[in-house]
Amino acid sequence: MSTQTSTKTLATPHRGAIQRWTQTFIPTSKEAPADAEAISHKLLVRAGYIRRVGAGIYDYLPLAWRVLQKLSAIIREEMNAAGASEMLMPAMEPIELFADTKRDVDYGNNLFKLTDRHGRVVALAPTHEEIITELMKSGVTSYRQLPLTLYQIQTKYRDEFRPRSGLLRGREFIMKDAYSFHLTLDGPGGLGETYDSMDRAYTNTFTRCGLDFSRVEAEAGPIGGSASHEFMVNCDAGEDVILRCSATGYAANVEKCETGERPSSFDGDPTGDLEKVHTPNLPGIDEVGKFLKVKPGNMLKTVVFQRVDDSKQPWVLAVVRGDHDVNEGKVKNAAGGPVALADEAEARAAGFSIGYVSPRVIVGRDDCLLVVDPDAAQGTDAAKGKSMFWATGADEVDHHVKHFNWRREMGDVLNNSDYVKVADVRNAMAGDPSPRAEDAILEEGRGIEVGHIFKLGTKYSEAMGLTVLDPNQDRVPVIMGCYGIGVSRTLQACVEMSHDDDGVIWPTALAPYHVLISPLKVEPDSDLMTTATSLADELAAAGVDVLIDDRDERPGVKFKDADLIGIPIRLTIGDKALAESSVEFKRRGDAGKGSLVKINDVVDACLDALTGD
Ligand code: ATP
Ligand code: MG
Numbered sequence: 001m002s003t004q005t006s007t008k009t010l011a012t013p014h015r016g017a018i019q020r021w022t023q024t025f026i027p028t029s030k031e032a033p034a035d036a037e038a039i040s041h042k043l044l045v046r047a048g049y050i051r052r053v054g055a056g057i058y059d060y061l062p063l064a065w066r067v068l069q070k071l072s073a074i075i076r077e078e079m080n081a082a083g084a085s086e087m088l089m090p091a092m093e094p095i096e097l098f099a100d101t102k103r104d105v106d107y108g109n110n111l112f113k114l115t116d117r118h119g120r121v122v123a124l125a126p127t128h129e130e131i132i133t134e135l136m137k138s139g140v141t142s143y144r145q146l147p148l149t150l151y152q153i154q155t156k157y158r159d160e161f162r163p164r165s166g167l168l169r170g171r172e173f174i175m176k177d178a179y180s181f182h183l184t185l186d187g188p189g190g191l192g193e194t195y196d197s198m199d200r201a202y203t204n205t206f207t208r209c210g211l212d213f214s215r216v217e218a219e220a221g222p223i224g225g226s227a228s229h230e231f232m233v234n235c236d237a238g239e240d241v242i243l244r245c246s247a248t249g250y251a252a253n254v255e256k257c258e259t260g261e262r263p264s265s266f267d268g269d270p271t272g273d274l275e276k277v278h279t280p281n282l283p284g285i286d287e288v289g290k291f292l293k294v295k296p297g298n299m300l301k302t303v304v305f306q307r308v309d310d311s312k313q314p315w316v317l318a319v320v321r322g323d324h325d326v327n328e329g330k331v332k333n334a335a336g337g338p339v340a341l342a343d344e345a346e347a348r349a350a351g352f353s354i355g356y357v358s359p360r361v362i363v364g365r366d367d368c369l370l371v372v373d374p375d376a377a378q379g380t381d382a383a384k385g386k387s388m389f390w391a392t393g394a395d396e397v398d399h400h401v402k403h404f405n406w407r408r409e410m411g412d413v414l415n416n417s418d419y420v421k422v423a424d425v426r427n428a429m430a431g432d433p434s435p436r437a438e439d440a441i442l443e444e445g446r447g448i449e450v451g452h453i454f455k456l457g458t459k460y461s462e463a464m465g466l467t468v469l470d471p472n473q474d475r476v477p478v479i480m481g482c483y484g485i486g487v488s489r490t491l492q493a494c495v496e497m498s499h500d501d502d503g504v505i506w507p508t509a510l511a512p513y514h515v516l517i518s519p520l521k522v523e524p525d526s527d528l529m530t531t532a533t534s535l536a537d538e539l540a541a542a543g544v545d546v547l548i549d550d551r552d553e554r555p556g557v558k559f560k561d562a563d564l565i566g567i568p569i570r571l572t573i574g575d576k577a578l579a580e581s582s583v584e585f586k587r588r589g590d591a592g593k594g595s596l597v598k599i600n601d602v603v604d605a606c607l608d609a610l611t612g613d
Contacts, residue, residue, distance in 0.1 A: 014543045015543065016539060016540035016542070016546060017513070017540065017546070018540050019513065019545075019546070019547050019548070020547075020548050020550045021547060021548065021549045022551055025061055025062055026061070026062070026565065027051070027061070028047055028048045028564055028565070029048070030046070031046070032045060032046055036165075036166065037237075038237045039237070039496065039499060040168075040237070040493070040496035040499065041166035041168070041492065043495055043499055043503060043504050043564070044064070044495060044504075045166070046503075046564060047504055047564045047566065048565070049063045049064035050064050050166060050167065055163050056160055056164075056169065056170040057171055058166065058170060058172075058488075060488070063565060064512075066512035066545075067491050067494075067506075067510050067511075068491060070512075071209065071487060072487060074205055074209065074509065075153065075176050075485060078201040078202075078205045079176070079178060081201065082149070082194075082198060083194075084149040084150065084178055084180075084201075085151070086150075086152060086153075087151070088154060089125070089131045089132065089152055090125075091124055091154060092123070092124060092125070093123050093128075094120065094122055095113065095122060095123050097131060097134060098130060100463045100464045101459075101464065104123065107126055107158075109159055110126060110159050111126060111158075112126075112171075125156060125157065127177060127484070128179070129456075129460050129480075130464070132150065133460045133466050133480075134464065136466050137464065140468060141469065143468050143469065143470050145468070146182055146189065146468065146478070147180060147181060147190075148180065148181045149180040149181075149194055151176060151177065151179070152177060152178075153174065154177070155174055155175075156172070156173055156174070156177075157171065157172055158171060158173075159171055165492070166492055167489055168239075168489055168492050169239075170489075173488045174486075174487040174488040175484055175487060176484065176485040177484045178484075179481070180195075180481040181478050182194065182478065182480070183476070183478070183479065184479065185457075185479055191479050195453060198481070199453060202215075202451045202453065203215065203231075205451075205485070206450065208509050209494055209507070210498065211450070211493065211494060211497060212497060213232060213450070214231075214234055214244070214251050215229055215231055215251070216230050216231075216242050216253050216256075216447070217250075217252040217253065217257070218230040218253045218255065218256055218452065219256050219329055227454070228453065228454045228455065229452070229453050230253055230449050230451065230452050231450050231451035231452070231485075232253075232448060233447055233496070233497060234445060234447055235448060236446050237448065238447040238449075240254070240446065240449055241253070241254035241427075241444060241446060241447075242444070242447045243257040243432075243442040243443065243445075245434035245435075245436050245437060245441075245442055245443075246440070246443060247434060247436075247437040247440035248437045250435065250436040252428075254427050254428060255327070255329060257428035257435075257442070258428065258435035259424055259432040259434075259435055259442070260432070260435045260437075260438070262374040262375060262433065264374035264377035264378060264422050265380065266379045266406040266407055266410075268379025268388050268405070268407070270387065271387050274404065274405075274408075274409065275403055276394050276396075276400075277399065277400050278398060278399060279291055279292070279398060279400045280398045285301060285322045288400060289322065294391045295322075295323075296321070296322035297322060298322070298388075298389050298390060298391060299390065299391045300320075300376055300391075300392040300404065301321065301322050301324070302318070302319050302358055302392070303318045303341070303357075304316075304341075304342040304347050304352050304357060305328075305331055305340065305341060306339065306343065306346070308337070308338040308339060309337055311337070312366075313368065314367055315342070315367055316339050316371065317359070317361070317362060317370045317371070318373070318425045319359050319372040319377075319425075320376050321373070321375050321376050324376075324426040324427065325426060326425060326427075327425060328341070330424055330425045330426070331371060333423075334371040334421060334424075350367075351365075353393065353395050353396055355393070355397070356393035356394055356396060356397055357393050359392070359406075359410060360404075361395045362413065363409075363410060363411065363413055369418075370421070371421050371422075371425050372420065372421070372423075372425075373422075373424065373426045374422055374423075377422045379406050387405075389402075390404040390405070390406075391403075428442055429442070430442060430444035448489065449489075450489055451486070451490075453481070453484075454481060454482050454483065454484075455481050456479075456482055457479060457480065458477040458478070458480070460480055461478040491510075494507070494510060499566070502563035502564065503563045505566050505588050506567065508568055508610045508611070508612075513546060514539075514546070514606070514610050515539055515545070515567065516546075516548075516562050516567040516569070516570045517535060517570075518548075518549045518555075518558050518562060518570060518571065518572045519548070519573040520555055520558075520572065520575070521575075527578060528573045528574070528578060531583070532573055533548070535583070535602060535603075538603050539603055539606060544606060544610065547567060555572075559572075562588075563588065567588060568588050568609070568610060569586070569587055569588070569606055569609055569610070570584075570586045570588065570594070571583045571585060571586075571602065571606075572586070572594065580596065581600075583596070583597060583599060583602060584597075585597040585606075
């Protein structure tokens with residue numbers, strides 16, 4: 001049998017859009033919202049892309065909607081190519097769906113809930129694990145139906161405590177969320193395989209959006225290891241702190257980032273007699289330090305955690321230097337089980353003077369584990385070659401002590417690993433040793449989290465009873481992964497990355513329109529307007545999306561707005577140029593005036609510029 005090569009096709013060639021400015025809604029303005037901090041937020045409002053309806057709730061106006069459509073199209077292409085199928089789940093979900101996973105409790109106040117006319121409570125989905133797991137329960141019974149990856153692009157609801165920066169942190173926002181289902185972790189059809197293909201799909205998506213991004217290790221999932229990665233747009237406006245080792249390419253969210261080995265020793269002579277100081281009404285470590293005339297780097301900060309599971313040793317105390325931040329995930333690892341910041345009242349009742357706790361408090365108690373960060377576990381100040389001076393709490397309200405000495409104050413318990421451990425329990429910082437290469441150090445940057453991929457394991461399938469029959473006819477829980485992209489957040493991240501003082505600068509892939517044609521006279525039958533419409537037709541036939549600025553406005557107004565909305569190419573049609581059968585061609589972002597291009601060459605010039613030739 002021979003395979004015939006057909007010349008027939010179902011697809012019609014893609015024709016670009018033509019839109020007249022006066023027939024759409026682009027409410028540009030000089031005023032930026034008073035509460036806007038991020039430049040991308042200001043520009044999106046000023047350029048008429050979004051409008052605030054309420055806290056964290058926005059209209060996506062026509063220009064923004066076109067960008068979101070283009071972004072969604074890229075995401076769909078990459079997800080489909082990775083073998084995922086699109087579907088759509090409801091935004092409303094009955095609260096009963098959370099009965100087994102208890103996520104209505106975990107999500108706390110972030111979960112929007114409403115009561116219907118019959119008194120039944122429904123939640124507005126912050127993410128869809130429960131709904132899709134329930135769906136799989138109804139239709140997947142055998143391993144033969146796996147692996148399977150489903151996704152949707154849907155509105156999500158989270159009652160964020162502080163919605164901010166426009167679309168970067170909304171309460172209603174658009175997310176692409178995907179879920180995968182597997183019999184095995186590894187091997188063909190396993191979770192690892194799909195995780196890797198999602199990883200590639202995300203890398204392709206954000207690359208196609210023209211973003212400068214990092215793929216970083218994120219807080220580990222329930223499986224442990226590096227089972228979670230975030231995609232971060234590298235930019236200062238981001239809320240997340242990222243650390244990198246340029247020698248190895250290792251990069252991680254500060255929530256997760258390890259540090260290389262930091263040497264420690266409790267040995268060192270006392271710097272003086274232990275001295276108690278009255279320190280009333282001082283709210284933080286910096287104020288206490290100023291009052292005591294001690295640098296935060298010479299203070300020990302002791303934070304009290306409680307084990308979440310029952311334990312004979314319910315209290316876990318983390319000690320870091322005063323200028324460092326405790327990392328809860330690391331405390332959990334050091335403690336060998338889940339912990340939460342201690343309830344203040346319970347901690348007080350158990351004898352901890354919250355705010356004034358010192359490592360000494362564990363002496364003589366058998367219900368505490370003390371985990372000391374290596375930088376705090378220092379008896380000698382190596383840099384100065386003498387004993388280390390420490391100040392810390394006095395385990396008494398409104399009091400601190402000076403000249404704390406580890407060996408003198410703690411005694412034998414320091415040598416008992418059942419009660420005292422030295423472990424990395426602080427956030428990594430710039431200058432820390434890299435965990436991946438000797439002699440390399442970590443550098444710090446900020447990022448906007450636009451995507452997150454996660455190996456979930458059996459967390460949801462076990463909680464909700466999603467099982468399949470394996471090849472041995474045994475019933476086993478399904479292994480899951482989940483993968484999110486903040487679609488509306490990505491739109492704004494692109495603007496945060498690509499703009500100048502005058503406005504947005506879109507890359508070809510996401511631009512709402514590729515070419516803005518600006519006739520300087522707009523009477524319907526003027527030569528300028530006729531040229532504009534015929535050029536628009538030719539461009540559209542070549543697949544280019546065109547916006548015609550047919551407003552009867554002064555050139556200055558048109559040019560300012562053109563820069564503000566950020567269309568990649570502006571073609572200005574005026575009498576002088578037209579007399580030479582030319583138009584003015586200007587790329588957004590290029591300085592100065594444009595250049596004259598013959599009308600016959602304009603379509604090619606546009607296509608060359610848009611395709612990067
Ligand atoms: P964040 O840490 O920023 O609150 P998250 O880790 O809780 O986000 P995920 O549950 O991982 O968010 O959601 C997947 C993606 O959805 C995120 O990577 C992010 O891009 C986007 N996203 C999450 N919350 C918001 C929000 N409030 N507004 C806009 N996008 C959001
Ligand atoms: Mg996340």
